[in-house]
Amino acid sequence: MSDPSPASDSQTKAPNGVDLRSSRLVIRLWREHVLKYWPALTFALILMSLEGAALGAFAWMVRPLFDELFAAQSLDGLWKVVTVIWFLFLFRAVAGFVQRVIMSALGLKVTTALQTRLVEHLLTLDGAVFTRHPPGELIERVRGDSQTLQSAATSVLLSFGRDLVSLVALSFVMFSNDWQWSLVALVGLPLMIVPMTLLLKQIRRTAFAAREAAATLTTRLDEMFHGIQSIKVNRLEAHERGRFERSVKQYLKQQIRSSAGQSANPSLIDLMSGIGFVSVTLFGATAIVTGDKSVGDFMSFITALSLMFDPLKRLSNIAGSLQAAAASLERIYSMLDLRPTVLSPAHPAPLSSGDICFENVEFSYGDMPVLHDLTFTAKEGQTTAIVGPSGAGKTTLFALLTRLIDPVAGKVRIGSVATTEADLAALRDMIAVVGQDTALFDESIEDNIRMGRLNADSADVAKAAENAAVMEFAKSLPAGLETAVGPRGSSLSGGQRQRVAIARAMLKDAPILLLDEPTSALDTQSEKLVQTALSRLSQGRTTLVIAHRLSTIRDADKIVVMDKGHVVEEGTHDSLMQRGGIYARLVELQSAGMSADL
Incomplete structure (x- = not known):
């Protein structure tokens, strides 16, 4: 049998050569899931831009506050300046609230749509895919990777436009005051390029490893809880605890490495900011003493420079978040790129x-x-x-x-x-199938039987339940056939689960029956009842x-x-x-x- 996607599977192993591929995946995500929300996105980006511009306007208002009021020792115009500053902050607060609500909603819509698409696609794939990828890994792809992507996407969308415009507005204020001071303030920037580039690559690698470790951890939990009876009967609690602890340690190691890489970004920004701040203070103080610049010029510049640090830090964090999101996006699309061969x-x-x-x-x-x-x-x-x-x-x-x-x-x-x-x-x-591992879902007994034929009425379901000896135990339950069976049928015994599965096959009424040890979990009395029902069902099939x-x-x-x-x-x-x-x-x-x- 041919492999559904040898190329795609290899992509889940290591993020080699991912920069170009990740760019293409981001474009795919934009085209397939984000672009349709362009009106709301455009409105939110406008609000972000205005919010960022308001920060630059505040830094600009510091100059008249010092030169025209404080230096002149006059209160004329004080209320005018204070009112403008107040409305700047009020406008910034309202715009920020509205755009955050919009962008959070968009982030949720995009990621839940991606989750739904991934689940729908997984349901179309061949059985061989589920042999290669255990349930825990697939759960982590659908839930864990999507949540990582959602967190990154929301933070990026919330701050990218706002902080970028803030930087542009604040840079305008700085260069308007003195272009030489501005160049001095940014003297540390070139020194950060090489370490920042290397750091982002490291973040990508560690984020990918962290997602893989999370998938392994989820698989361990799935195996543990699914096999809890065997663990207890065979006294394997200590053994399973050891396996889980090893997985947790590996997960913790990879997460700490990933977090450390992302935490280093703001520190690099602080170093750059410190170099710039000290340099500007030296040059600015000299210019004020010589009378080349006013105190208002200097305070407006320093205010803009100080306000620039936080947007820079957030943008540097976004860069790290994007690397983590890129790793999750690759893992999601490696599944979406699989194609069924059956x-x-x-x-x-x-x-x-x-x-x-x-x-x-x-x-x-x-x-x-x-x-x-x-x-x-x-x-x-x-x-x-x-x-x-x-x-x-x-x-x-x-x-x-x-x-x-x-x-x-x-x-x-x-x-x-x-x-x-x-x-x-x-x-x-x-074909109707009754297997050894009975697949029941967290619905009522009746709903589980009806999965054999979804359009069956209650009378047909009840008849199948009677013939499969389900009513032998269902009639003693308070809700009868409406009783919920719990996840994987956990509220029923093994024999009861098997009888529900047999009733499902009876309801399907298919011409071909496949029975994989249909009475394996039944006691002697139940086996006789079911064997009689199966004999009737097998006639003519x-x-x-x-x-x-x-x-x-x-x-x-x-x-x-x-x-x-x-x-x-x-x-x-x-x-x-x-x-x-x-x-x-x-x-x-x-x-x-x-x-x-x-």
């Missing part, structure tokens, strides 16, 4: 019922072969059991039949049509059963025995027992009470 053909062949045939099927996960020259037929309307030792490739058959994956070679046919030639939706509509219990498959019309990825025996239970091969040995071991997969 697709419906341009001109699908119509499906109809018929035998299920595996013809010389080959499949491997990477370099690990799973199926080799696999050939057998499951007759229409009959029950075919698939048995064999663990690792024989039994579950892979179901993944191939439902086209979660495609064979490397060979064909899987339903009737005369290969699964790769059929419409993907039509193929999956023909093509059923494939993977089972480890002899009682589940003894009466199958045909038993296919697999070993090391290919078929070694076929026949009924009696004929295979008479042959004395692998199947007979497995049955004898199980009958003797020894662990043996059928």
